[in-house]
Amino acid sequence: VQTKSISDTPMEFMVDFLTKAIEIADGNANIPEELRVNLQKALDIACDLDGYLEKMSSQESAPLAELYQKTMEHNWEKVVEEGKTQFRLPKECVTSQGQTLNVLVHMSKAKTILEIGMFTGYGSLSMAGGLPEDGSLVACELQPYLKEFAQPIFDKSPHDRKITVKIGSAMDTLKELAAAAEQFDMVFVDADKNNYMNYYKFILDHNLLRLSGVICVNNSLFKPKVYLKDTSDENGFGIFSCVNEEVFVFKVILPLRDGISIIRRVPMAPACAGTQVTYNAIFRGVNGRVAYVTGAGQGIGRVFAHALGEAGAKVAVVDLDQGKAEGVAEELTLKDKGINCIAITADIGKSVNVERMIDSIVSKWGEIQIACNNAGVHMDSASEDTSNVMLKQGYGKIIDTASMASLIVSHPQKQLAYNTSKAGVLKLTQTLGTEWIDRGVRVNCISPGIVDTSLIHSESLRPLVQRWLSDIPAGRLALVTDLQAAVVYLASDASDYMTGHNLVIEGGQSLW
Numbered sequence: 176v177q178t179k180s181i182s183d184t185p186m187e188f189m190v191d192f193l194t195k196a197i198e199i200a201d202g203n204a205n206i207p208e209e210l211r212v213n214l215q216k217a218l219d220i221a222c223d224l225d226g227y228l229e230k231m232s233s234q235e236s237a238p239l240a241e242l243y244q245k246t247m248e249h250n251w252e253k254v255v256e257e258g259k260t261q262f263r264l265p266k267e268c269v270t271s272q273g274q275t276l277n278v279l280v281h282m283s284k285a286k287t288i289l290e291i292g293m294f295t296g297y298g299s300l301s302m303a304g305g306l307p308e309d310g311s312l313v314a315c316e317l318q319p320y321l322k323e324f325a326q327p328i329f330d331k332s333p334h335d336r337k338i339t340v341k342i343g344s345a346m347d348t349l350k351e352l353a354a355a356a357e358q359f360d361m362v363f364v365d366a367d368k369n370n371y372m373n374y375y376k377f378i379l380d381h382n383l384l385r386l387s388g389v390i391c392v393n394n395s396l397f398k399p400k401v402y403l404k405d406t407s408d409e410n411g412f413g414i415f416s417c418v419n420e421e422v423f424v425f426k427v428i429l430p431l432r433d434g435i436s437i438i439r440r441v442p443m444a445p446a447c448a449g450t451q452v453t454y455n456a457i458f459r460g461v462n463g464r465v466a467y468v469t470g471a472g473q474g475i476g477r478v479f480a481h482a483l484g485e486a487g488a489k490v491a492v493v494d495l496d497q498g499k500a501e502g503v504a505e506e507l508t509l510k511d512k513g514i515n516c517i518a519i520t521a522d523i524g525k526s527v528n529v530e531r532m533i534d535s536i537v538s539k540w541g542e543i544q545i546a547c548n549n550a551g552v553h554m555d556s557a558s559e560d561t562s563n564v565m566l567k568q569g570y571g572k573i574i575d576t577a578s579m580a581s582l583i584v585s586h587p588q589k590q591l592a593y594n595t596s597k598a599g600v601l602k603l604t605q606t607l608g609t610e611w612i613d614r615g616v617r618v619n620c621i622s623p624g625i626v627d628t629s630l631i632h633s634e635s636l637r638p639l640v641q642r643w644l645s646d647i648p649a650g651r652l653a654l655v656t657d658l659q660a661a662v663v664y665l666a667s668d669a670s671d672y673m674t675g676h677n678l679v680i681e682g683g684q685s686l687w
């Protein structure tokens with residue numbers, strides 16, 4: 176490996192300063208020999224460290240060695256003169272922490288990596304080497320020239336298919352990834368230092384990092400500027416411990432080369448974690464509890480979100496349709512309600528979306544006590560992810576939306592799939608309700624009768640309304656508001672002795 180020409184790390188600066196000090200000492204007969212000997216010892220220690228670390232580390236693969244060699248030998252001056260890159264890229268841009276990154280990826284069991292600043296791809300290929308076969312890495316790079324440079328060598332490596340290079344401004348790529356609800360187990364930030372903080376905040380604010388993931392920030396010591404007196408820590412990493420009031424991190428800086436920060440996102444200490452269920456005689460509502468409601472953009476889900484919010488819960492309004500989720504969240508935050516809420520767009524039929532939804536809620540509020548699995552028939556995946564959080568907490572209330580169709584065969588319409596799935600929801604509720612009660616998690620469901628929502632005003636269903644009414648002792652369809660108190664009851668400690676229960680609210684229809 177070639178020697179670097181520009182001093183970049185604290186150790187390289189020490190070598191420069193000590194070399195200079197020895198030169199001065201050598202040229203001055205008045206300097207005591209003992210001082211010169213000590214300076215030389217300090218220089219030897221500083222000089223030999225990096226070489227020793229490199230010698231003691233495993234050797235890089237042949238494609239990596241070739242990439243490094245090619246990067247070192249390339250005429251980068253000429254590249255910029257010919258206008259192939261927008262600015263001069265010194266060969267020192269290349270990371271010298273390839274093997275360390277490989278080990279970090281492997282140790283953290285990361286499967287998805289985001290790299291900000293690829294340069295010639297040495298770090299990308301090193302990290303890809305630490306990924307499992309089905310792992311993937313997205314490398315952001317501004318200069319198209321660098322993709323052309325790296326790709327032929329990537330192609331020679333068995334890890335090539337794990338790497339996707341996104342050319343363009345890293346911030347644009349981050350926005351694109353956030354819009355596509357992508358998430359990463361590890362992010363390596365190594366570009367555009369003036370924007371480090373912006374990348375860092377964006378990644379955490381937009382949940383690009385999985386809850387258990389890590390961000391590695393290269394050059395955190397900033398050519399020892401950060402810790403010297405009279406120099407400022409422009410990027411703020413020295414003092415930064417939380418991104419906002421709701422996202423907390425745990426971090427260390429490894430003094431390797433120019434320093435690498437390893438930052439882990441941690442949920443806030445759950446207020447309810449390990450809380451023993453209270454046996455005091457006073458009914459505790461849902462005040463301050465964290466709830467999510469899926470399918471909350473309209474109909475039953477919307478009123479569940481309102482009811483829980485009015486009862487004091489913090490509510491994540493989850494819907495497939497972003498506009499609808501945001502619309503309901505806006506209703507909740509109106510002045511007269513002032514409910515603490517967030518809107519989350521998620522297709523809960525997709526497990527990655529469910530994981531992301533849970534991550535978003537836990538990173539914002541640190542816990543989830545109330546899970547209203549209301550949307551469609553996909554509730555089983557949502558329950559599974561939520562239950563991991565709740566079982567760890569030792570407390571939770573899962574409320575599934577089943578239907579009267581879990582008990583009777585509604586007619587005259589034909590609805591085999593619906594009836595079957597709702598019977599499944601009921602059986603799932605009963606089974607989990609009994610399996611998890613000794614772990615502090617209650618699972619119940621609400622079975623509404625025919626609810627007067629926009630769904631039943633379709634052309635095919637509208638003619639059936641009169642027929643249904645004749646089957647309902649209450650003489651009317653259910654209103655969404657008929658269900659609101661039920662969800663608050665099942666979400667609160669008042670229903671703690673109830674589990675696996677099917678709370679049927681159908682105006683007596685299933686009895687006739």
Ligand SMILES: C[S@@+](CC[C@H](N)C(=O)[O-])C[C@H]1O[C@@H](n2cnc3c(N)ncnc32)[C@H](O)[C@@H]1O
Pocket residue numbers: 264268269270290291292293294295296297298299315316317318321343344345346365366367
């Ligand atoms: C320090 S080098 C990256 C080194 C690389 N991680 C490695 O392992 O060798 C920084 C790279 O970031 C790129 N870059 C600078 N500003 C950028 C931006 N706004 N968006 C994307 N890439 C950027 C530069 O073109 C350069 O290739």
